[in-house]
Amino acid sequence: MAWTEDRVATLTKLWAEGLSAxxxxxELGEVTRNAVIGKVHRLGLxxxxxxxxxxxxxTKKAATGTTPAPKPRAPRTPSAPRTPEQIVAAAAVPAPPxxxxxxxxxxxxxxxxxxTDHMCKWPIGDPSKSEFRFCGRKTEEDEPYCVxxxxxxxxxxxxxxxxxxxxxxxxxxxxxxxxR
DNA sequence: CCCTGATTCGC
DNA sequence: GCGAATCAGG
Numbered sequence: 675m676a677w678t679e680d681r682v683a684t685l686t687k688l689w690a691e692g693l694s695a696x697x698x699x700x701e702l703g704e705v706t707r708n709a710v711i712g713k714v715h716r717l718g719l720x721x722x723x724x725x726x727x728x729x730x731x732x733t734k735k736a737a738t739g740t741t742p743a744p745k746p747r748a749p750r751t752p753s754a755p756r757t758p759e760q761i762v763a764a765a766a767v768p769a770p771p772x773x774x775x776x777x778x779x780x781x782x783x784x785x786x787x788x789x790t791d792h793m794c795k796w797p798i799g800d801p802s803k804s805e806f807r808f809c810g811r812k813t814e815e816d817e818p819y820c821v822x823x824x825x826x827x828x829x830x831x832x833x834x835x836x837x838x839x840x841x842x843x844x845x846x847x848x849x850x851x852x853x854r
Numbered sequence: 855c856c857c858t859g860a861t862t863c864g865c
Numbered sequence: 866g867c868g869a870a871t872c873a874g875g
Contacts, residue, residue: 695859706869707859709867709869711861713866714859715861720859721859857874857875859872859874860871860874861871861872862871863871864869864870865868
């Protein structure tokens, strides 16, 4: 499968949205996550908000005794210093502070502990903070968000008029793991 | 062990 | 240019 303009566009978009390489690979289909990562690098849009990339240790681990050191591949060269890519993926930033959450009937926001089905899982605040809450309003049957937040989360993208292209761009709620 | 991205290199 | 293999880390 060749990297058509279309697929590259999707790849770029999904990558900017923060999807993992494997997720993107599944999304595109016909490609592996390695292919995705490879393409991402080739496109020069590597390194978005990567939490862990302290240092690339070129020093490969010393043979753990029993390692016969097959070394099928050519010796890894020291690798060129990573160029600080300055890809601006800001355009695809997930969710600006959307609607202000209303209070729940009992006067509290939904928390990670109180959130249940039929409650809007739109995050409010910084997930790393204890003040983090969910919107908590009533939602439709299997909707993760309330109607208001759903509109924000699922914005139709004007690409390819036909095919379903309503990609979720909202933040990832707690349990949004893709089924595998 | 699962996952993640990063890198290199044969094709 | 592509992507498998591999690496390194969480």
